[in-house]
Amino acid sequence: MSQLPILFAFLLLAFIPCSTSLTSTFNFSSFTKAQNVTYSGDAFVNSEGNLDLTSTAINKNSTSSAGWAVYDNTIILYDAGAGFSADFQSNFSFEIFPLGANCKGDGLAFFMxxxxxxxNAENNGYGLGIFNKSSVANNSQMIAVEFDTYANYFDPSGNHMGIDIGSFNSSTTVNWEPSMENSLNATALIQYNSITGNLSTHLMDRDRSLQWSTSLDVNLRTVLPGKVVMGFSASTGLCSEGHRVKSWSFSVTVPDRTPSPAPNWHPAPNWQPSLT
Known part of the structure; x- marks a missing residue:
């Protein structure tokens, strides 16, 4: 039997447009060591199924601590050859809490x-474990949403949420409620719309009574490569606090960019254009 009909069929299928969206999603209601997440530094899963990113033990040094939790599978944000860009949504609940020290810091971040x-964490807590002060070039292809609890000289305050684009100096920030200065128990939602280029982040306290949000327009093709890793990081410097992620869900979807068909318009019978 000739192989030409089979070859022709495969070639024909290759040119049929796909009508479904490319979607990837997961939902971790709690954390285990068996999930597709790699923990490093001081990060560990506690007995309650929560992810502690920095040391929380009273009998262990909780200053100069750093930890990371990185999802094992790479995420495809865009493919220039195939001509698509993806939307993504990251939703997680977390807690930042005091450890009885005289001062607190530094915070946690979601990053790509x-x-x-x-x-490559620096011992002074700078960069929340992801941005490096001594090698600024390594920061250029990164984005992060930070929940910062320590006021560096370039920060608006010691308690703020910020979007970082290739730099630890946030492009946009919003302060959260002063009453939550010592402890933050909240849910965060991070969304990116690849059509509009809008990256937004929303923060809501545990009681859902307080909400904060900030956003900016950015073409992630100009910042990130097409394939990325993502996860959480946190660090402490001379001060200390606990950084705990309780749950995490994530989805990435390629939106349908097929243009709407033109209206199927037909003139009425005997219709004539007006000449006046």
Whole structure:
């Protein structure tokens, strides 16, 4: 039997447009060591199924602590050759809490970075474990949403949420409620719309009585490579606090960019255009 009909069939299928969206999603209602997440530094899963990113033990040094939790599978944000860009949504509940120290810091972050990214924390807590002060070039292809609890000289306050684009100096920030200065128990929602280029982040306290949000327009193709890794990081410097992620869900979807068909308009019988 000739192979030409089979070859022709495969070629024909290759040119049939796909009508379904490319979607990837997961939902971790709690954390286990068996999930597709790699923990490093001081990060660990506690007995309650929560992810602690920095040391929380009273008998262990909780200053100069850093930890990371990185999802094992790479995420495809865009493919220039195939001509698509993806939307994504990351939703997680977390807690930042005091450890009885005289001061608190530094915070935690959700981040995306190139596939070959490796962590390199600095002992003073700078950069929340992802941005490096001594090698600024390594920061350029990264984005993060930070929940910062320590006021550096470039920060608006010691309690703020910010969007970082290739730099630890946030492009946009919003302060959260002063009454939550010592402890933050909240849910965060991060969304990116690849059509409008809008990256937004929303924060809501546990009682759903207080909400904060900020956003900016950014073309992630100009910042990130097409394939990225993502996860959480946190660090402490001379001060200390606990950084705990309780649950995490994520989805990435390629939106349908097929243009709407033109209206199927037909003139009425005997219709004539007006000449006046």
């Amino acid at each position: 970075a190139p596939e070959n990214w490796t962590h």
